[in-house]
Amino acid sequence: MARNLDPKCRQCRREGEKLFLKGEKCFTDKCSIERRSYAPGQHGQKSGQRLSGYGQQLRAKQKLRRLYGVLERQFRKSFAEAERRKGQTGENLLQLLESRLDSVAYRMGFGASRAEARQVVRHNGVLINGKRVNIPSYNVRPGDVIQLTEAARGHLRTKAAIEAAEARGFPGWLEINAKEARGVFKAMPAREDLPPSLNEGLVVELYSR
Secondary structure (H helix, E strand, C coil): CCCCCCCHHHHHHHHCCCCCCCHHHHHCCCCHHHHCCCCCCCCCCCCCCCCCHHHHHHHHHHHHHHHHCCCHHHHHHHHHHHHHCCCCHHHHHHHHHHCEHHHHHHHCCCCCCHHHHHHHHHCCCEEECCEECCCCCCECCCCCEEEECHHHHCCHHHHHHHHHHHHHCCCCCEEEECCCCEEEECCCCCHHHCCCCCCHHHHHHHHCC
16 A cells, blocks of 8 residues: 655645644644744755745645645545535535545544554544444545444553543534544534635646646
8 A cells, every 4th residue: 555655744844834744742842843844855944935836736735635644646536526526626625535534533533643543444443334444535424423443442542542632622523422432424524614724726726727
């Protein structure tokens, strides 16, 4: 299975903001963005560089890909599906990415990061409507019940991740019972519920070139 093996902290620094790729470390002063907020590499500290229109579109796309941990082929497939659906393509794209099982598992606190939540899914630790699903890209539908298996609930790392997520609060489009490690995907998230720093409009422009 193909994976992005680039160092996670370098990915955040390249995008100039926290993408929360390393779990709890991102919420501490050990986060690399807190110490080195400039881009990685020999010329990372150079300032005053202006991106072209294409450069801005590319950075917006790369940020989305890195945030949700998807490869280019997966991302293009999600974009094609977003175009086919009714409504605004950009908002449809964000909803498709948020409804991926690995992303839903992360939002529910089954992992401290999306990568960790993806691992829980791949290791058969998640049930949807009582059935085991181990495909991270599986699209969860409104009304689906997602929960951890008994074995996964017993892991100390999973318990710590759920407690941390509960302390920060769960998204409004999910109904969570943290004690039972169980929740309901109530509805697709509205655009205002997602980070305003994401610029899906530039991604649409990029793929419409």
